[in-house]
Each structure stands twice: as structure tokens, then as C-alpha cells.
Amino acid sequence: MSTQIKVMHTFNAPRDLVFKAFTDSDHLKNWWGPKGWMFEVSKSDFRPGGVFHYSQKPADGDVMWVKFVYSEIIAPEKIVYSSFFSDEEGNTVRAPFHENWPMETLNTITFNEEEGKTTLTMIVAPGSPTEEEVKTFEDSKEMAQEGYSGTYRQLDEYLTKIKTV
Structure with missing residues (x-):
């Protein structure tokens, strides 16, 4: 089995709107993160x-x-990106919460719409990890899944506000 975190969430909103919430920083700032x-x-x-x-x-x-x-x-279906902790200048640094968190994570997000609802599937995997980074990633899966799920609940709330605008 591969080392990865998989999170699924269904939003009561059309795919174009959910995709825009992920790709427009004016939207992201209203719901992303803890x-x-x-x-x-x-x-x-x-x-x-x-x-x-x-x-x-x-x-x-x-x-x-x-x-x-x-x-x-691939708008509005898929976003693939690498994620890094960094300094203010954008230089890659170790995660501030754990010295063995992977230096890079590979993230794939797909958006599927059915009957006006959008199911997001996010897969996160370490990029070229050391053995210690794999262990830390594995040990952190539950915490990370809870974090993503909480973030997506914030997006749920945000989408209900902007759908009526």
C-alpha cells in the first residue's frame, strides 16, 4: 500500500464554483487553513x-x-501541485511542527459534479521521502485528515454565503 492521505468531501455547490474557490486567492483567503x-x-x-x-x-x-x-x-476538474513549507522569500524549509515532516508533498485534487453537488477527492503523498519522513507522515495521517476535513467544512460555510451573492 502506498503512503498517502486520501480525503473526500461533497459540497452542495456546482463544480465551477468549488473550483473557483480553490483557485482564486480572493476566495481562498476566506476559508483556507486552520x-x-x-x-x-x-x-x-x-x-x-x-x-x-x-x-x-x-x-x-x-x-x-x-x-x-x-x-x-485542468479546469474545473483537477489540480496537481507540490507543497513545501518555506520562508518569507519562498525558500524551502523544514516544517515548523516536526523536523521529519516530508520536505515536499504531492497533492492531487479532483472535482466531480453530480446533480449540482461536487465531490472533491484529495490525495496527498510525500515526495521523495526519507524513511524518517515516511514514518512521520504515516504517524500524522489521522491529524492531517482531520485538518483537511475541518478546512473543507469552512469551505462548506463559505460556499453557502457566496452562492446567494
Whole structure:
């Protein structure tokens, strides 16, 4: 079995809207990341080879920088990107929460619409991990799945607000 995290979530919204919420930083800033954390976009270049660079900060902690590098985009069906913890300049750094978290994760998100609802499937896997990184990733699966699920619940709430606008 491969080392990966798989999260599925169904949104009561059309695929085009859910895809736009994932690809437009004006939408992302309203729902992405842990609840109650500050979120700021530094760079948003949504295209293959483009970079999305942002910071997030808990009320009682230090700022964390994250960088996505997009490798495949098929609107509104699929987004593939690599994710890295970074510094403010975008240089890759170790995750601030665990020294053996993989330096890179590969992320594939697919969007399937049926009867006006969109099912998102997200698969996250470490990129070229060491044995220690694989173990840390495996040990963190449940925590990571809960984190993604919480983020998608925030998107559920956000979509109900923008659907009526």
C-alpha cells in the first residue's frame, strides 16, 4: 500500500464554483487553513509552473509560510501541485511542527459534479521521502485528515454565503 492521505468531501455547490474557490486567492483567503488563523497571500500565479505562496498564523503562535508549485491544472476538474513549507522569500524549509515532516508533498485534487453537488477527492503523498519522513507522515495521517476535513467544512460555510451573492 502506498503512503498517502486520501480525503473526500461533497459540497452542495456546482463544480465551477468549488473550483473557483480553490483557485482564486480572493476566495481562498476566506476559508483556507486552520479555523481562526490569519491567512495572507504573498503570490498567486495559478497556472502550470506557477506559484501560490502564503502565510498563516495562529493567534498565539508564529507565522508559517507555505508554497505550492502547480504542475497540472485542468479546469474545473483537477489540480496537481507540490507543497513545501518555506520562508518569507519562498525558500524551502523544514516544517515548523516536526523536523521529519516530508520536505515536499504531492497533492492531487479532483472535482466531480453530480446533480449540482461536487465531490472533491484529495490525495496527498510525500515526495521523495526519507524513511524518517515516511514514518512521520504515516504517524500524522489521522491529524492531517482531520485538518483537511475541518478546512473543507469552512469551505462548506463559505460556499453557502457566496452562492446567494
